[in-house]
Structure formats: C-alpha cells, structure tokens
Amino acid sequence: MKKADVFEFYRRLAELNPEPEGELIWTSPYTLLVAVALSAQATDISVNLATRKLFAVADTPTKMLELGEEGLRDLIKTIGLFNTKAKHVIALSQRLIDQFGGEVPQTREALETLPGVGRKTANVVLNTAFGQPTIAVDTHLFRVGNRTKLAPGKTPLEVELKLERVTPAPFLRHAHHWLILHGRYICKARKPECWRCPVEDLCPFKPKSPAPQS
Numbered sequence: 001m002k003k004a005d006v007f008e009f010y011r012r013l014a015e016l017n018p019e020p021e022g023e024l025i026w027t028s029p030y031t032l033l034v035a036v037a038l039s040a041q042a043t044d045i046s047v048n049l050a051t052r053k054l055f056a057v058a059d060t061p062t063k064m065l066e067l068g069e070e071g072l073r074d075l076i077k078t079i080g081l082f083n084t085k086a087k088h089v090i091a092l093s094q095r096l097i098d099q100f101g102g103e104v105p106q107t108r109e110a111l112e113t114l115p116g117v118g119r120k121t122a123n124v125v126l127n128t129a130f131g132q133p134t135i136a137v138d139t140h141l142f143r144v145g146n147r148t149k150l151a152p153g154k155t156p157l158e159v160e161l162k163l164e165r166v167t168p169a170p171f172l173r174h175a176h177h178w179l180i181l182h183g184r185y186i187c188k189a190r191k192p193e194c195w196r197c198p199v200e201d202l203c204p205f206k207p208k209s210p211a212p213q214s
Contacts, residue, residue: 001149001166005202009150010171012198013178020177022128024048029104029129030096031055033114034064034089036121042080050076061093061102088116106130120156123176133172135163140183141176147187148203150179 001009023044026032031051039047054075058064064072073086092114096102104125105111111122123136137145137156141163145151151162167175186193194200195211 001202001204003166006150006166007168007171009148009199009202010168010175010178013182014171014174016198017178017181020174020181022124022177022180025051025055026129027055027059029125030061031059032129033092033104033111033117033121033125036124037089037092037116038076038079038085040081040085040121046079050079061096064089064093065097085116091115092117104129106132108134119160123160127173127176131173133164133175135160135167135172135176135179137163138180139189140187141179143189144179144183144187147192147205148199 024032024035024039025048026035034054035047035051038051054072057075058067058072067075069086069090072089073082076082076086079085095114096104099113100110106126108119108122108126111117111125112119120136120138123134126132127134127136135141137160142153142156142159145153145159145163151159151166153159153162163175163179164172171178186197192205192209194203194205194208197203200208
C-alpha cells in the first residue's frame, strides 16, 4: 500500500472512531493484565462475564493471592483453559509483589518475565493502560494486515514490526484498536463486509463481498 494510502486508511478509521477502546472490562493496569491473560483463545464477552465477579473480590495482586488458585478457578471456569490460566494469574500476582512492589511494570521486557505473559499481552497492556504506541497482533489484526496489504507478513511479529514502520506517527497510539475493531466487525475472517467498509477503495482484496440481498 502506498504511503499516501496508508495515511488515508488510518485517517478514515480515526474520523469514524477518534478514541477507540478495547472491549475488555478493566479498572487498573493490574485488572487489565489479568483480563488480557484470561482472554487468550477466548472471547472478550466470555472474559467480561467472569471478571465482573472476579474483580469484585480480587482486583489487586494481594487480593488475588488471598483468593487462591482454587477460588480463582471457580470464578473463571467458564473460560477456556481456565486451569492453566488460574495458575498463571496466581503466579504473576506473586511475581508482581515479589519483584515489582505490587505494581504492573511499564516495559515489555519486564512484563514478559511474568508467568503467562507473552509479547501480545505485554503490548496490549503497554498500549491500553500506559498509552505507549505498541501494536498487539491478534488474529483479527494479522488478517487485516495481510488482506489489505497494509503490513503483510507470515508471522504476527513480522506484521507487528511492519505496522510500526508504516503507520504514520499521529496514528500509532490508537492503531492497535482501530485495526482490531475493523477486523472484528467489518473485515471478518470468512466473509468481509466490503460493502460497508470505509477503506474499501484503498484495499486490494478481491473479490469484494457484495451487500446481502434484501
């Protein structure tokens, strides 16, 4: 995609949604970290249903440890892989207390030392909680980057690094959310809704999906 088209691509998304937000419920960097860790291979909706009850009783590392692994499992058992996720959340809560004074660190390197926290989770926390211009590549964003040719790549890391290079500076802060929401609601996996896409003319994907017949 040409440089001018990339700018226009983001400009239109920004015009439609100037302050995009993720869909996970959170009240602090810690609750965001937990929510993102729980969201792996699960929908935001399913995570939010569980964390409404969870965060009412355990919204700090100390409270999470007091709840314990068994208590945590009971509250998140509707989420996929809940056994493993419970172990990770308890372990990362302990690590936060032991090594970071109970606070969520603000660097990717430090975040990735926490149990169950990979690059994608770290990038979401850095961007959403701390306003850093990171881009977390999930399945939606990976698809959008390749399908639109905005940042084609064979791996999530390749797409991430390309997006960081091609995204104009004014749009880096919110690029993560614009692209994920675009992939989730318009540029869908099985059948993109090209007929209502605000950047359809900038995208080389073919054949374009026609509007459904009434």
